[in-house]
Amino acid sequence: MTDNNHAQSTDTGRTKASRSATESLPARGEPTTTLPAVIPHQDDRKDESPWQGFWAYQRDVWERGILFWDTLRQRADNMIAHERAGKPPLLDFEYEMILDARRFDEPANYALLRITRIDEACLEDCFDPSKPPVVVMDPRAGHGPGIGGFKRDSEIGIAMHQGHPIYFVSFFPEPCPGQTLRDVLHALRRFVEEVTRRHAVQAPILYGNCQAGWAAALLSADCEGLAGPTVLNGSPLSYWAGKSGVNPMRIAAGFVGGAWMTHFLADIDDGRLDGAWLIANFENLKPESVWDKYANLFTNVDTERERFLEFERWWNAWYFLSREEIVAIVENLFIGNKLEEGKLHICDGCAVNLRHIRNPLVIFASYGDNITPPQQALDWIPAVYHDTADLKAAGQRIVYLTNPHIGHLGIFVSAKVARFEHRAILESIDEISALPPGLYEMKIDNPSGDPDCHKPEYTVNFEERDVSDIEVDTPRQAFERVREMSEANEEIYSTFISPFVRSLSNPATASMLEWLHPMRTSRYLFSEEFNPWMRVIAALAPIVERGRKPLPPTDRFRTAERDASERIAKMIEQAREHRDATEERAFALVYGAAPGKAATV
Template identity: 40%
Template sequence: MTQAMSDASALQVLRPPRVLEQLSDQIGELAPAALNKLKEHHRVWYESVPPNDVTTYARDAWERSVLFLDILRRRGNQHEEMLKHGVSSVLIYDSELVMRGDELPRPVNYSLLRVIPPEGTEIDDRKRPVVVIDPRAGQGPGIGGFKNISEIGDAFKAGHPVYFAGFTALPVPGQQIEDVARAFATFIEKVAALHPDALGKPFMFGNCQAGWHAMIAACMRPDVVGPMVIAGAPLSYWAGVHGKNVMRYLGGWYGGSWLDRMVSDMGNGLFDAAWLVGNFDNLNPANTLWTKQYTVWANPEREADRYLNFESWWGDFVVLRGEEMQWMVDNLFIGNKLSTGQIITSDGIRLDLREVKSPIICFCSHGDNITPPQQALDWILDNYQSVDEIRQCGQRIFYTIDAKAGHLAIFVGTSVAAKDHAEFINNMELIDTMPPGLYEIVISDGAAGGYDLSVEERGLDDIRALGCNSLEDEREFAAAARISELNNALYQTFLQPWIKMVSGPQVARAVLDLNPLRLGYSAFSDKNPMMRTIAPLAAAVQAERTAASANNPFFALQQQVSQRMVEALDLFRDLRDEHVERSFHAVYGSPLVQAACGISQADGPPRPRPGLSPSILAAAEADKVRLKGRVAEGSIVDAVARMLVYIGKAQRRIDKGTFESLRKLLRAEQDVSPSAFKTALREQWAILAVDEHAAIEALPALLPAGSESRRACVDLLQACVAAAGKLNADAQRRLDRLLKMLEVAS
């Protein structure tokens, strides 16, 4: 049997698949006899040795090892089954096709699906539809609806219609990044058309890579997008702090993007996105090489389903077109051009993040080693010098930072998703009501097991306090980008013609199959003849399973060995990361290298801040003139909104309870529609920003003395203030000033 297994291992490569299949069947026929013999030896050994801590632990460890191998076998078979079907969505909800991306004028491999709510779920079509876009950064679609506690699950719980943008494993020939962004904009427009009575434009979730895709779509079509949650999405790729975020150095460390181009050429024009997953795995070798597997081996019965369920997504690899990957690396990962408006589409549209006027909610975490807070937020520093400039551009930017959640936890069904995503969805009208500015969304534990959400004003110094690049750092990354351009030119001139000459479908297939991550799945599947004996052996072990007592002292020793292994791998990671960072700074920080790249120490920032066109400045000035003309105009609702904003600016925050109280009060007293309520608040906030003194001094003229409108306005103001709760000292002074101005006692 041993000789047969050895021969099978060699023939797996040398013989055609039909012969290999016959050999595997022969091994399968021999397996029962060998298994019975093994079981007999096992029984005799176990009965001949007195049961003690050593023998019971040894038997338990043996049985767990067999069960663990069987789990790996099932994982490999699961992976092979997914390969047969192209790509498998892990979305747990039923869905129906709404629009095919491959039928668009510029076809893509995405489709728009309507997610069918579970039985018993009540959907209110007047609420904004929610659109979830999953990342195509290595794995297949569905992670946004992987569990009941997820973005899709939270949207259903709140009664919203839900749509999902999924994709297939293979891209459409000729597909480009900007084509995908256009498809997203078309999908959003279609969803809005399907819900004409909704309170506003669709609310969008863009996870990881899909986050910057969604932002590009919003730059192209700012008229169609509604509020956006950009979860774990890097928008400023050079950003970070020293001693962390080593992934941002890898582009320069490998000499630029020529390696990605070579892999695409070897793949006959396709780039295997499993390489991207490998980069993520390498960030935490302790988890990848040890903890992830050890946890399953230590308790296979409890962990098997969870492990296989997650691996159904993690091992579902997709491919990208070489042009897509090259665009991402050159313009984003190494070039970092998106955050400063340096990218122009094929039809002449400049991708300017300042053009997005709908609320942008950046959701990030200090525990995210793929998209740290700096990469998620420093695009704000790249574009603006002050919050006043944000307001002048009419942009509304929000952010929330989790203390420790990892990258996947930001958008996978976890306790983080149960809290943050649900609060974003439940309070999207509050978020959409806020006027232009920079805000932090603070979510804290509330009464009765719920959560309290408040929106608090922030400044650019709050973003800088998280850590940002120095001018020297910017020059180093700019030098890495120049070196990348040079190496790409050298590769295209001298090496690419030879690579393309020898590449073809067979080579491309081999490049895919021999990818280390893909090989790790197939080697433990039933494609490997030696794994054919594992299934019956595991069944026998399961039938006679005898777990050792939890008090067995060898379990404590086992845990100590595991902990030492984790510490050793963490030490390796730290030393490796330190070496990568030091070498990056040593090479690209060299004045000689920077001079050779044309980067002068005497010049300013290597990436100039994006400027505003004359038309944008003229439009801003025209809007300022319009707002000044509105100072002495308005209804009771406008007057109350102006006074509330004036008082609220002293509070510097608004919570969801106050917002709901004010909205209900105004609707009850003045029959104000939700859209009119939001418009009034934003308009009056803008008027106060243009000329606060004139706006407040105009209130007595806006509300003539002795008129019913003044009395009604003051009553409504006092009722709103009472609903808002206790005021701080500055806000109370502002309230007293208003009441005195309107000749009403406090």
């Protein structure tokens, strides 16, 4: 039953990452992607001559090449099929839609889903009525929804296994016309109110991933007492913080003139920002990782194809943001850093103040994360609270947990992290809520090393820390100059140039730019529908699979191949490091200060 107040729906859906790729495509020429559990190696080669070994390697390279290009063909077809299906959330769980914010009086392209089933296991079968509901919020930063639950060992899977009722905040590919941050925040508040109404015993646990983390923080600050503990995973709240030589994204605005470029990209796309631009920025941060991704697929194509295709279904599902919200995000957060300063205005006359948060905060960050380093996740604490006494007087409990090496995406998608850190967080929620006000570091002691263990096989300790332990060394004056420059450029652009650009943009030109975006063309060109020559690859791939006998990894030619690939990756890494160092020197020269050292915890 649906009305404008609740917009409830009984629409059900299931989007399995392993199925969404092929359901909308013709079967003609589609090779199977199921590989033998064990692929025999050519081990009986002790007496072969060097020439025989060389020709065996040439055949192996040719076979791997066919399977490699066929994998890229399947990725392109998966991408097209997902777009034709309307880009549904890539969840590996069945769900029903509870609220559709597009039907609200102030619409937003968000929806509240309730997870109902995984295969034959119904949520009610493992539901524990004494446990609070968990609301998982995925980042809206270019990709589509699903990173919190696109496989079994995920945040949703672990929470479901623990017996929590699970809700998922999803979103649609297209923003509502004129959608603002205010509309989004009000929609999220309605979602939390609905979950609270359904589970009146306990307030829900908010689980915010990446950019959804600051949305969860805004929600916690705006809705005091409405939400239970809030978990922020790889979520930036202090945007000027970071480590010199490791986090170059925070100084990027100084080289493009500020927020006007984002405004321009949204203008030429008929009032929307294409998420493909954001993903291109992510890949540009560490181009050696892009090389490693494809090199690993080519080297281990016999075993890596399914994993590659599964992840790429999410990585290549790009959504749009409205001009109003993305410009506000860039101006106020990434460049303005107004959230930690308490100057972010969502509603007229109302500024978000992080001091208003009263529910316990759990901050999960990693030193291997070059997108949201621990500095950006934690440095807001000494900016908001003068000292530990101030934090305690505010009645707040902040618990942080760090990983020494996992990358940004690993915080959300790593099965090992889900089974260990996220399980430990959920199993310790009651202890966290019972902590007295203060700042704590969460330490997990797991003598067995088994990520699947449960308490008391591992122990969790909360070691009290001082706010002064978070050392901040951010050159605020330099970033203030960037903010002033950005505001001036944005004023000039929005007044004199934006009206002209908007007059030239329309749905037809926006569609053309979408199809011609380099991130899309680099994928589409491997599809049979765009490149007829790929039908040859599609026909050869099953033949190669049937007769495939890969060389052993110890083969001298394959060893030389891996060494060459590693040298290329190292060269790309060195070039990237030189690029980043040059940008930092230029930033210091132009804005008068080095980007700062690492903040330590």
